[in-house]
Amino acid sequence: MIIKSNKTIPASEITDPQLFKQRRAIIKAMLATVATGSGMGSAMANGNVISKNLVIDNAAGSHALASTPKQLVTEYTNYYEFTFNKEDASNLAKNLLIDPWAVEISGEIEAPVTLHLEDLLSQQVLQDYIYRFRCVEGWSMVVPWVGFSLAGLLKQVRPLSSAHFVKFTSVYQPESMPAQKKNLMLDWPYVEALRIDEAMHPLTILAVGMYGDSLPKQNGAPIRLVVPWKYGFKSIKAIVKIELLKRAPLTSWNKYAPKEYGFYANVNPAVPHPRWSQNSERLLGSNFFSSRRKTELFNGYGEQVAALYRNMDLEHFF
Amino acid sequence: MSFRSLSLWQIIFLVCLLPLVWLLFDMGFDNLGGNPIQALHIRLGDWSLRFLCITLAITPVQTMTHWRGMTEFRQLFGMYTFFYASLHVLAYLTVDNALVWPIIGMDILQSSYIWFGIIAYVLIFLMGISTPKAAKKRLGKSWKKLHRFIYIAACAAILHYFWQLKGNLAQPVFYLLLIGFLLLFRVLVWLKDRQLARMFIPKSTK
Numbered sequence: 001m002i003i004k005s006n007k008t009i010p011a012s013e014i015t016d017p018q019l020f021k022q023r024r025a026i027i028k029a030m031l032a033t034v035a036t037g038s039g040m041g042s043a044m045a046n047g048n049v050i051s052k053n054l055v056i057d058n059a060a061g062s063h064a065l066a067s068t069p070k071q072l073v074t075e076y077t078n079y080y081e082f083t084f085n086k087e088d089a090s091n092l093a094k095n096l097l098i099d100p101w102a103v104e105i106s107g108e109i110e111a112p113v114t115l116h117l118e119d120l121l122s123q124q125v126l127q128d129y130i131y132r133f134r135c136v137e138g139w140s141m142v143v144p145w146v147g148f149s150l151a152g153l154l155k156q157v158r159p160l161s162s163a164h165f166v167k168f169t170s171v172y173q174p175e176s177m178p179a180q181k182k183n184l185m186l187d188w189p190y191v192e193a194l195r196i197d198e199a200m201h202p203l204t205i206l207a208v209g210m211y212g213d214s215l216p217k218q219n220g221a222p223i224r225l226v227v228p229w230k231y232g233f234k235s236i237k238a239i240v241k242i243e244l245l246k247r248a249p250l251t252s253w254n255k256y257a258p259k260e261y262g263f264y265a266n267v268n269p270a271v272p273h274p275r276w277s278q279n280s281e282r283l284l285g286s287n288f289f290s291s292r293r294k295t296e297l298f299n300g301y302g303e304q305v306a307a308l309y310r311n312m313d314l315e316h317f318f
Numbered sequence: 319m320s321f322r323s324l325s326l327w328q329i330i331f332l333v334c335l336l337p338l339v340w341l342l343f344d345m346g347f348d349n350l351g352g353n354p355i356q357a358l359h360i361r362l363g364d365w366s367l368r369f370l371c372i373t374l375a376i377t378p379v380q381t382m383t384h385w386r387g388m389t390e391f392r393q394l395f396g397m398y399t400f401f402y403a404s405l406h407v408l409a410y411l412t413v414d415n416a417l418v419w420p421i422i423g424m425d426i427l428q429s430s431y432i433w434f435g436i437i438a439y440v441l442i443f444l445m446g447i448s449t450p451k452a453a454k455k456r457l458g459k460s461w462k463k464l465h466r467f468i469y470i471a472a473c474a475a476i477l478h479y480f481w482q483l484k485g486n487l488a489q490p491v492f493y494l495l496l497i498g499f500l501l502l503f504r505v506l507v508w509l510k511d512r513q514l515a516r517m518f519i520p521k522s523t524k
Binding site for chain 1: 345354356421430432481
């Protein structure tokens with residue numbers, strides 16, 4: 001068994017702490033420019049981001065999205081590597097080692113590469129993306145992510161025409177992740193995948209921050225996928241590997257319960273989960289005695305993404 | 319009824335209200351985490367299932383300890399099962415869904431885990447409303463038959479719990495084992511009684 005994180009690291013590869021601090025500073029500075037709205041071409045207005053290049057908040061249709069209070073987003077997470085409940089990951093994830101961090105990009109591409117996170121980010125333009133995040137369990141929240149378009153990164157490594165799918169792999173760090181250590185439930189590490197056209201869609205991003213700050217560990221630090229029109233489990237956290245493949249790989253939840261969690265996992269109120277309805281959702285932060293909101297097809301991003309699934313039977317490809 | 323047993327009954331009556339007081343406290347002080355409405359459902363559902371288990375445990379405990387006179391406590395715990403289960407259902411309809419019937423209707427129609435919950439609640443409801451002495455008298459022999467449905471209610475409640483989880487099954491498995499154990503005890507006692515009865519039939523006129 002090859003466990004990446006258990007490999008001893010030769011002294012020559014250990015990052016000089018000075019360089020290390022520098023790298024952190026770069027990320028902090030990049031996040032700061034986004035948060036203040038200077039540079040990067042984004043500005044805050046009424047809590048919504050208006051970018052000069054791209055109006056990202058408009059993704060959910062005509063209505064503006066109000067961000068969920070940050071505390072709810074940081075204290076209510078599904079991170080099964082740490083715990084099966086929503087609360088404990090906030091504390092347990094502190095043990096995750098995210099410095100240094102590298103992402104390997106390989107497979108059906110012209111330029112396979114392993115990039116330190118800092119180097120990867122230095123080539124990207126960070127922006128705010130305010131997205132509704134809908135969990136397959138029937139709740140949702142609105143998160144202002146800070147990130148960049150996945151398409152930009154993929155174009156840099158020049159996919160071959162044989163690249164039809166993009167597979168993402170989470171970190172395998174059993175010494176800090178109890179469920180990995182005890183081999184509980186899913187096959188670890190966590191794996192997700194998208195069809196190449198889904199991965200190249202402008203709404204698909206890699207996030208490195210939220211609420212104008214770096215990503216908290218329980219929310220997927222240091223880098224995670226966000227695909228706003230799909231159920232949350234597709235938006236894989238703590239990515240260490242991105243592979244472009246000819247064929248669709250098996251993904252974690254799909255493998256665990258293929259009848260319940262499909263490869264596509266597009267948010268769709270008309271296709272219930274075998275054991276519960278997906279017709280409505282509880283918006284976190286809403287009051288007692290307030291109704292649930294009606295779930296929207298493609299989580300409200302239908303205008304942008306419906307074309308990807310033209311002529312597809314969404315009930316069959318759930 | 320002696321003063322002492324009356325006061326014990328009263329103490330237990332009040333203690334059984336503590337989970338509700340605790341819950342209201344947590345609701346008031348925003349202590350229920352990121353999804354308080356879901357937490358509310360889980361709290362109320364958990365407590366009705368716990369009271370259901372306690373209710374079921376009374377008879378086996380009585381048999382093992384030969385401690386008589388627990389029937390009134392069994393009734394009290396049964397009524398608290400009914401009480402917390404009713405709050406659970408009411409919270410679903412009002413706190414979670416604000417009585418928006420189209421959304422409630424679709425949710426029930428498409429969520430099989432809710433069907434098990436409904437089966438459990440209908441049975442608990444029937445047992446609850448047939449608890450007063452007058453109802454017991456009117457039902458006669460069928461009362462006992464009706465109240466045997468408590469085991470079906472328990473199984474349905476546990477399925478209701480299982481069926482909505484994405485994967486983590488530790489807690490419902492605990493309840494399942496407990497209910498299984500209590501049911502097994504009843505079956506063993508029943509078998510033993512039957513055997514004894516058969517042995518004594520020729521001699522005893524009973």
